[in-house]
Amino acid sequence: MRVGLTYDLRADYLAEGYGEEETAEFDSPDTIAAIEEALRARGHQVVRIGHLRALTARLVAGERWDWVFNIAEGLHGIGREAQVPALLDGYGIPYTFSDPLVMALTLDKAMAKRVVRDNGLATAPFAVIAAGEEVAGLTLPYPLFAKPLAEGTGKGISDASRIGEPARAARVIGELLARFRQPVLVETFLPGREFTTGIVGNGRAARIVATVEVKLKNAEQALAYGYDNKEHYDRFVDYVLVEDAEARAAGDLALACYRALNCRDAGRVDLRSDASGRPHFLEVNPLAGLNPVKSDLPILARLAGWSYRRLIDEIVDACLARTGLATERRKAS
Numbered sequence: 001m002r003v004g005l006t007y008d009l010r011a012d013y014l015a016e017g018y019g020e021e022e023t024a025e026f027d028s029p030d031t032i033a034a035i036e037e038a039l040r041a042r043g044h045q046v047v048r049i050g051h052l053r054a055l056t057a058r059l060v061a062g063e064r065w066d067w068v069f070n071i072a073e074g075l076h077g078i079g080r081e082a083q084v085p086a087l088l089d090g091y092g093i094p095y096t097f098s099d100p101l102v103m104a105l106t107l108d109k110a111m112a113k114r115v116v117r118d119n120g121l122a123t124a125p126f127a128v129i130a131a132g133e134e135v136a137g138l139t140l141p142y143p144l145f146a147k148p149l150a151e152g153t154g155k156g157i158s159d160a161s162r163i164g165e166p167a168r169a170a171r172v173i174g175e176l177l178a179r180f181r182q183p184v185l186v187e188t189f190l191p192g193r194e195f196t197t198g199i200v201g202n203g204r205a206a207r208i209v210a211t212v213e214v215k216l217k218n219a220e221q222a223l224a225y226g227y228d229n230k231e232h233y234d235r236f237v238d239y240v241l242v243e244d245a246e247a248r249a250a251g252d253l254a255l256a257c258y259r260a261l262n263c264r265d266a267g268r269v270d271l272r273s274d275a276s277g278r279p280h281f282l283e284v285n286p287l288a289g290l291n292p293v294k295s296d297l298p299i300l301a302r303l304a305g306w307s308y309r310r311l312i313d314e315i316v317d318a319c320l321a322r323t324g325l326a327t328e329r330r331k332a333s
């Protein structure tokens, strides 16, 4: 099969003058090369397409692919992760990972939390603050945790995100509002263990790859798995495969959230426990990073004994089964 590959190459955006932090979520050449190699190993012919605009130009020029492996995060707007999927839907081309609804919904962490909460699943109480004057109306009990509503890769997240008392709220939230020019999500601070769960598959067939505990060992950033810890994960973070009762509860919750949100093919759910050891949903990443060395999903898959190639194979198998391409292929051969 002829498979297209859509992605946002970090170097392209750095060359256009964007900063390190705003391009932190974009892909490095080794990520694209690793996916390409894993797809070739399956016998696919791989065509590198690139970002939304490159995809648009090639579609308009009449080029088509049997399906697309999509990891493009997009650049502009709350629908940025939904843009490539929506365009491919418009042309009737199947693709890996979630649909536009899920991509846009989960980028807005408060909207995702509302759906999770509506399904009776645990997530911390929260408020969305869109302007500085709304801080005075906060009624949540302290300590709180503040973060940009729709960012990833730990952007805007550090130990300073924990707000111990009302006197600090206006400054912390005000700084985030000014710096990221988007509403701030304010949640009850969860002081317990942190987990991230990798999932592959669809609907009832979706299953857990592994749940790992994220253990921080950075004395200066000891509370949150934020930007500095993510950038220097090799020094500051231990990922530990865990199977105790609390970790299993985290995994069960992650899978229930993944299904409730209708995520497809694969994803990673971040969770944290409250003071009594009860895990809560933080967020889901329907486009979990796929760098073979640095990204959390390949790291946890490796800890579970999965090679990178197996991870990509499982994602592709889930996609081909979901779209019916697997059956077509069997018929054709």
Ligand SMILES: Nc1ncnc2c1ncn2[C@@H]1O[C@H](COP(=O)(O)OP(=O)(O)OP(=O)(O)O)[C@@H](O)[C@H]1O
Pocket: 124, 145, 147, 151, 152, 153, 154, 155, 157, 187, 188, 189, 190, 191, 194, 223, 224, 225, 226, 230, 270, 272, 282, 283, 285
């Ligand atoms: N309510 C909370 N209480 C305590 N810590 C929190 C809370 N919310 C977030 N954190 C900390 O901040 C980190 C980043 O939060 P979150 O996962 O929402 O952001 P992200 O930047 O989107 O992450 P990713 O890189 O996974 O996309 C969490 O891993 C956790 O350590």
Ligand SMILES: [Mg+2]
Pocket: 270, 283
């Ligand atoms: Mg996260």
